[in-house]
Amino acid sequence: MKMHSEPISKAKERKEKAMAAIEVNGLVKDFGPLRAVDGISFSVQEGEIFAFLGPNGAGKSTTINILCTLLRPTAGKVSVNGFDCLTHPEAVRSSIGLIFQDPTLDNELTAWENLKFHCYLYNMERKQMKERIEEMLHLVGLTDRSKELVKRFSGGMKRRLEIARGLLHHPRILFLDEPTLGLDPQTRDTIWDFIRDLRSREQITMFMTTHYMEEAEVCNQIAIIDRGKIIARGTPEKLKRMVKGDLILLRGGDPDSLRRRIRAHFGLEAQGENEELVLEVESGEEFIPRLLERLGSEINFVNVVKPSLNDVFLRLVGREIREEGTDSKETKRQMARAYQKARWRRH
Amino acid sequence: MIDSRAIYVITLRELIKLVRQKGSLINIFARPILWLFVVGSGLNQIVQRGGPVSYNQFIFPGVMGMVILFSSIFSSISIVWDREFGFLREILVAPISRLSIVIGKAISGTLSSSLQAAVITIFLPLLKIHVEIPQLLGLFALSVLLSFALTSLGILIAAHLETFGVFNVIMNLLVMPLFFLSGAIYPVNLLPPWLRLLSLCNPLTYGIDAFKNVLLPRVGGMGHGSLGAEFPLGLDILVVSLFSLAMISLAVASFRKIE
Numbered sequence: 001m002k003m004h005s006e007p008i009s010k011a012k013e014r015k016e017k018a019m020a021a022i023e024v025n026g027l028v029k030d031f032g033p034l035r036a037v038d039g040i041s042f043s044v045q046e047g048e049i050f051a052f053l054g055p056n057g058a059g060k061s062t063t064i065n066i067l068c069t070l071l072r073p074t075a076g077k078v079s080v081n082g083f084d085c086l087t088h089p090e091a092v093r094s095s096i097g098l099i100f101q102d103p104t105l106d107n108e109l110t111a112w113e114n115l116k117f118h119c120y121l122y123n124m125e126r127k128q129m130k131e132r133i134e135e136m137l138h139l140v141g142l143t144d145r146s147k148e149l150v151k152r153f154s155g156g157m158k159r160r161l162e163i164a165r166g167l168l169h170h171p172r173i174l175f176l177d178e179p180t181l182g183l184d185p186q187t188r189d190t191i192w193d194f195i196r197d198l199r200s201r202e203q204i205t206m207f208m209t210t211h212y213m214e215e216a217e218v219c220n221q222i223a224i225i226d227r228g229k230i231i232a233r234g235t236p237e238k239l240k241r242m243v244k245g246d247l248i249l250l251r252g253g254d255p256d257s258l259r260r261r262i263r264a265h266f267g268l269e270a271q272g273e274n275e276e277l278v279l280e281v282e283s284g285e286e287f288i289p290r291l292l293e294r295l296g297s298e299i300n301f302v303n304v305v306k307p308s309l310n311d312v313f314l315r316l317v318g319r320e321i322r323e324e325g326t327d328s329k330e331t332k333r334q335m336a337r338a339y340q341k342a343r344w345r346r347h
Numbered sequence: 348m349i350d351s352r353a354i355y356v357i358t359l360r361e362l363i364k365l366v367r368q369k370g371s372l373i374n375i376f377a378r379p380i381l382w383l384f385v386v387g388s389g390l391n392q393i394v395q396r397g398g399p400v401s402y403n404q405f406i407f408p409g410v411m412g413m414v415i416l417f418s419s420i421f422s423s424i425s426i427v428w429d430r431e432f433g434f435l436r437e438i439l440v441a442p443i444s445r446l447s448i449v450i451g452k453a454i455s456g457t458l459s460s461s462l463q464a465a466v467i468t469i470f471l472p473l474l475k476i477h478v479e480i481p482q483l484l485g486l487f488a489l490s491v492l493l494s495f496a497l498t499s500l501g502i503l504i505a506a507h508l509e510t511f512g513v514f515n516v517i518m519n520l521l522v523m524p525l526f527f528l529s530g531a532i533y534p535v536n537l538l539p540p541w542l543r544l545l546s547l548c549n550p551l552t553y554g555i556d557a558f559k560n561v562l563l564p565r566v567g568g569m570g571h572g573s574l575g576a577e578f579p580l581g582l583d584i585l586v587v588s589l590f591s592l593a594m595i596s597l598a599v600a601s602f603r604k605i606e
Contacts (some may be wrong), residue, residue, distance in 0.1 A: 123353070
C-alpha cells in the first residue's frame with residue numbers, strides 16, 4: 001500500500017499543477033502616470049472558458065497583451081501554461097493562439113497564404129502543414145475560398161479565418177480579445193456557435209474579453225474588471241444573484257416632489273438625477289400597481305428592468321457597459337448615474 | 348536566436364506582394380525613365396560642357412541611387428503599414444526572435460531594391476555608357492550593399508513610427524534631402540560649404556560615388572565641378588558598410604523595445 005501511495009499522490013500533485021492554465025498574481029501595468037492594471041490576481045483552470053468583462057479602457061486588452069507577452073508587466077507574476085511570461089516569452093507564445101480585437105490578417109495575401117505564413121512562423125512540420133491548413137479551413141467553412149485574397153472577404157469571414165489561424169499550431173489556450181466586436185448580430189451568433197462547437201471538439205482553454213453581456217453568459221467564469229481592478233468574480237449565476245430584485249425606471253412631472261412622495265409612501269429612496277428616477281424593488285410586477293395607485297397622476301413613464309449581468313455590472317461599477325443604442329442610451333446613462341450616486345452613498 | 352523559416356517566410360511575403368502589386372512594373376520603370384530621358388535630356392542642353400561625360404551619363408549613378416533610396420525606404424516603411432493594418436501583431440506574438448523579424452525585413456527590402464536597381468541597367472547602352480561584365484557584377488554588388496544600408500535605415504525609422512501620418516514628413520525632411528544632397532543630380536563639390544558638409548554626412552553620397560567609380564571615367568580628375576567620382580571606391584564601400592552596421596544594430600535594438 002505504501003509503495004502505491006507515493007506515485008499516486010505525485011500524479012495528483014502533477015495534475016493539480018497542470019490544472020491552472022493561467023496564473024496571475026498582483027499584476028500591475030503603468031503607462032506613464034496612468035495605471036491601466038491595478039494589482040489583479042486570478043487563475044484560469046484548464047478547459048475553462050474565462051471571460052474578462054468590462055467597459056472600454058478597463059484594462060482588459062492590456063491584461064491580454066501581458067498574458068501573450070506583447071507587453072511587459074510593471075509588477076506582478078504572470079504565468080501561462082506553466083511558463084513565466086517574463087522569462088520564457090517564446091515558450092508562452094508557441095503554446096497560445098490569439099484572436100485580436102482588430103483584424104491582423106494580410107489583406108493582400110490569400111486565405112491559404114495567410115495560414116501558411118502562420119505555420120512557418122510557428123515552425124510547424126512541413127509534412128503536417130498542408131493537412132492542418134485544410135482541416136482548419138474546413139472547420140471554419142472557408143475551404144472553397146482558400147485561394148481568394150483576404151481583402152475580398154466579409155468581416156465575418158475574416159474573423160473565422162483568424163480563428164482558424166489561431167488554432168493552426170495546436171495551442172493549449174486560445175485568447176480572444178473582443179472576438180465579435182464590430183460584427184453584425186447574425187455574424188456574431190455564427191461566430192459564437194462556432195466557438196461553442198470548437199469547445200466541444202477540442203479540450204482547449206479559452207480566455208476572452210468582451211463587453212457584451214450575452215457573450216459573457218456562456219462562459220464558465222467571469223471576472224468583472226473596471227479601472228484596472230477585478231471587482232467581482234464567479235460563475236454568471238453567482239454574479240446575477242448579487243442583484244436582489246428588479247429595477248424600476250420612472251419619469252414624472254416634478255422629480256423632487258415625486259422623490260419625496262415615494263419616500264413618504266413606500267419608504268424607498270429613489271435614485272437618479274434630472275427627470276429620471278430609479279428604484280430597486282423585490283418584484284417590479286407587484287410594485288407597479290401599488291405605485292400607480294398612489295402616484296399614478298404624477299407619473300407618465302414606468303419601466304421594469306429584470307436583473308441581468310448588465311445590472312450586476314451597473315451595481316458594481318455604477319456605469320453602463322454598453323455604448324450603443326440611441327434613446328435607450330440616455331436612459332441607461334441616467335440609471336447609471338443614479339447607481340453611481342447610490343454606490344457612493346453606501347460606502 | 349535566428350529562426351530561418353520565419354526569415355524565409357517574411358521575405359517571401361514581401362516578394363509575393365511586390366510581384367502582385369498593381370503597376371509595380373510601371374513603378375519600377377517610370378521614375379528612372381523620367382529622370383534619365385526627360386530631366387537628363389533637358390539639363391544636358393544647359394550643362395553642355397563638352398567633357399567626356401554627358402549630363403545624361405552623369406546622372407545614371409544618381410538615378411540608380413535614387414531607385415535604391417526610394418524602394419528601400421518604401422519597403423521598410425511597409426512595417427508601419429503592417430502596424431496600421433494589424434498584421435505586425437501576428438508577427439510580434441509569434442514564437443520568433445525580434446532579430447529574425449528585422450533580418451527578414453532587411454533581406455526582403457534589400458532584395459527588392461537591388462533587383463529594381465539591377466533592372467535599370469538595361470538603359471546603360473542607350474546612354475552610351477560602356478560596361479564590361481565584371482563592372483556590371485561590381486555594380487550589382489554595390490547595389491546590394493547600398494540597398495541593405497538604406498533598408499536598415501528605413502527599418503530603424505519604421506520601428507519608431509506608430510502611424511502612417513508622419514510619412515510625408517519623413518519624405519520631405521529625410522528622403523528628399525538625402526537625395527538632393529547626394530551628388531545624384533549635380534556634383535556636391537559645387538555646393539556652398541555648409542551644404543557640402545551635410546552632403547559629406549550623407550551615406551547616399553558615398554553609395555552614388557561608388558557607382559560613379561564603376562561607371563564614369565575619371566577624366567578631368569577629381570577637381571572642382573568634375574562629373575566623375577569624388578572619393579576612392581574603398582572609402583565609399585567602407586562608409587556605406589559602417590553605416591549599414593550601425594543602422595541594422597539600432598534597428599534590432601529598437602525592434603526589441605516594441606511592445
